[in-house]
Amino acid sequence: MILIPQIRDLMREIHLKPVAGHYKIGIIVGADRMNADAANAFLKTLEEPPPRSVLLLLSTDPHRLLETVRSRCLHVPVAFEAKASINPELKSWLYEVTKQLISTPPDIVTKYKVLGLILAKLQEMRNQIETQLTKESPLEIYATQDLPEETREKWKEELAAQIEAEYRHARSELMKALTQYFRDVWLLTMGMDKKLLYYPDLQTTMEVAQRLNPKQAVSNIQILHRAHKILFTNVQELLVLESAILQLHL
Incomplete structure (x- = not known):
């Protein structure tokens, strides 16, 4: 105590x-x-x-x-997570996003390119979720049967809610991957061992870290963490993500 x-x-x-x-x-x-x-x-x-x-x-x-x-602290996860817990598809996507960070000058144009990649991935995720859940929905299974309109409306509402819940979970995983990357950047600005990184084989991390100081690097984590929380409210997704990406230190 x-x-x-x-x-x-x-x-x-x-x-x-x-x-x-x-x-x-x-x-x-x-x-x-x-x-x-x-x-x-x-x-x-x-x-x-x-x-x-x-x-x-x-x-x-x-x-x-x-x-x-x-509420007065910045939450910075520093414990190492097993690589098995990292979504392979998101890891591959993250590699492509981070290449963009070093392929062009770190200006507003680069930030909008990164934003575009994020939005495209989110749309891809939503499409995949909608396709899969619609296929499994009773609306699809009993599409040829004569059912009460009330039942169909109920199933539509349930499907929409399920799609939204699954999408929010997928979006959270994407935000988590981005935050993990910028946590790696922060650790490198502090001169920490690469063994502590989520993505130790990602070459762009050091290049970005060399452009930032620890204060800027930890600010990036804070920006993404705040955006992640706001995304669970009714604020428009595009506005939240655009604001966050434009604030990042690259």
């Missing part, structure tokens, strides 16, 4: 000027072990950290953190 006295010690230290270097870094290991009082005491520092300071909250179970704490 992490208690108020320990948090106050950290807060006192983080407000002191660094003895060496330009930044002070405070690390809370097992941040989910903060009790409610300690977490609440930490909020003020988390909201307004001292200049040139970085606060890292490490947790294997971040959902146990208070919502008020989580």
Whole structure:
């Protein structure tokens, strides 16, 4: 259990000027072990950290953190995932997208080309989902039978809802793949070992990392994470993705 006295010690230290270097870094290991009082005491520092300071909250179970704490943090997954969990089709697509990042200057034209590739892939996913689920739908199976219109309307609504749910899941996987890539970029800007990367054999990652500093790289993760969350609302998909891609540091 992490208690108020320990948090106050950290807060006192983080407000002191660094003895060496330009930044002070405070690390809370097992941040989910903060009790409610300690977490609440930490909020003020988390909201307004001292200049040139970085606060890292490490947790294997971040959902146990208070919502008020989580909402003020940038969630950066750093644990390695087995490559088997990476969708091979999305991985292949990601290779093509990232080639675009280095084939042309990192300007607005490049960003719109990347956006175009994302939108095309999403449309392909939706078409595949619609085709597959329609084929499996009772609307298709009983197409030649004389059924009440009420039943057909119900099946249409159920099919539409199922297609939308499956599409949102597929879109989430695509956003996850993009975020994983830019996480790799961030790790390389920090000089981390390639063994930690999701896509260690992707050559473009280092080229993009060499153009960015760690602050820009982590900002990209934040931009994509925010866009991913907004996509679950009623905001138009195109507007969310366009805004996110145009904000990226490339």
